[in-house]
Amino acid sequence: MLLDPIQHAELVTGCRQSALINLWSTAGLAVAISEVTGPHLYDFGRLPVATVAITLYGVRRHVLIEEGRVRRDAPVHYGRFRIGQPGCNVVVDAVPEAAAGKLVLLYLGEALLNDAGAAQGATRRVELADLAWDTEDSFLASTANRLVEASDSRRPLSGLLAEQLAYTVGLHLTERYAASPPTRPRPEPCLDGRMRDRVIDLIQSDPSAPIRIPHLADVAGLSPSAFIRAFKRATGLTPHRFVIEQRLQAARRLLAESERPIADIALSSGFSSQSHFGAAFRAAVGVSPARYRRLRRG
Known part of the structure; x- marks a missing residue:
């Protein structure tokens, strides 16, 4: 084009x-x-x-x-x-x-x-x-x-969320509105235990690292669209939601165990800004990062 x-x-x-x-x-x-x-x-x-x-x-x-x-x-x-x-x-x-x-x-x-x-x-x-x-x-x-x-x-x-949305939209449109649907539907893509663990290890090794769907899919040996479906079936979460959960876990540990400023924790945990981190944290935990830190320390 x-x-x-x-x-x-x-x-x-x-x-x-x-x-x-x-x-x-x-x-x-x-x-x-x-x-x-x-x-x-x-x-x-x-x-x-x-x-x-x-x-x-x-x-x-x-x-x-x-x-x-x-x-x-x-x-x-x-x-x-x-x-x-x-x-x-x-x-x-x-x-x-x-x-x-x-x-x-x-x-x-x-x-x-x-x-x-x-x-x-x-x-x-x-x-x-x-x-x-x-x-x-x-x-x-x-x-x-x-x-x-x-x-x-x-x-x-985020790049990861945008990519996930792109492939999800593609899956939805081709599944519902393909001019010539496949005569023999392909079995649902599978992410076996070994491949699932490899992908999860990659994400958990550095939650702050930029993560992209094609890279994760390549590690799993699947196409991006097939990977999104297989990952959700294997973990119960979309790739983006799983990454956010891992980043929030890393942030909770740092809030409880370190004196690092919240803005620094936000960036080191992979969030684009302190405000983005605060909104995601409150939605998942129910309190602000600052209040969570105070509650954990009594």
């Missing part, structure tokens, strides 16, 4: 885009979030890749034009989505019901879709079905809302 997905979204919407997730060169996913403030004409041109558009607002009138012909002229309900096909010339004329809303665009690379498809038994290139706003999908709607919340809070997602 010659055009960067974020640049493409800016050309389409006419406004600067959030770079909340841009894993185009690695995982094959980019996410653009636009503020919708009134009627707008979106000229997507020829879609460079499979593109999922999710409307987080009601649309009173939505005209979808493909290859110069009106395909659909009808309202769109909050949270509905569309899967645009690569190479299709798309123009959208939208009149929202509310004064403002959010449009979330997911750009999906071929490598991501094929990786996710292979984890489910596909043996050839994966293409998504051509859907236009008439399907409900609570996972896509909740994911879009979570991305908007993160964007509004100006707290970027």
Whole structure:
């Protein structure tokens, strides 16, 4: 793809885009979030890749034009989505019901879709079905809302969480909306005890080290998409949640046993900032790091 997905979204919407997730060169996913403030004409041109558009607002009138012909002229309900096909010339004329809303665009690379498809038994290139706003999908709607919340809070997602989201979205889309589902589903990927222990040892050896899904998957001998599923089946946690738990355990030990400043403990435990650490700690433990330290010391 010659055009960067974020640049493409800016050309389409006419406004600067959030770079909340841009894993185009690695995982094959980019996410653009636009503020919708009134009627707008979106000229997507020829879609460079499979593109999922999710409307987080009601649309009173939505005209979808493909290859110069009106395909659909009808309202769109909050949270509905569309899967645009690569190479299709798309123009959208939208009149929202509310004064403002959010449009979330997911750009999906071929490598991501094929990786996710292979984890489910596909043996050839994966293409998504051509859907236009008439399907409900609570996972896509909740994911879009979570991305908007993160964007509004100006707290970027960690690399590990962004990668996990990318592969999870790929798995969901290929599982539910593949144009040609595998005729013989592949058995669920398995992370045997030895491989599970190798991955866990790697994470526990240095909780503060930057951790990436492809690296963990390589250690386990699986593709990234297959690894995410296998890891959760083996441990009951997603890779991101497991890493956070390990970092919190390391932080609890340091709070109880050392005099190091809390800001230093936050960074050495792998958290991006003291505020990020404090929020994660309170959510898991129920008290602030400072109060936990005082309680442990009587």
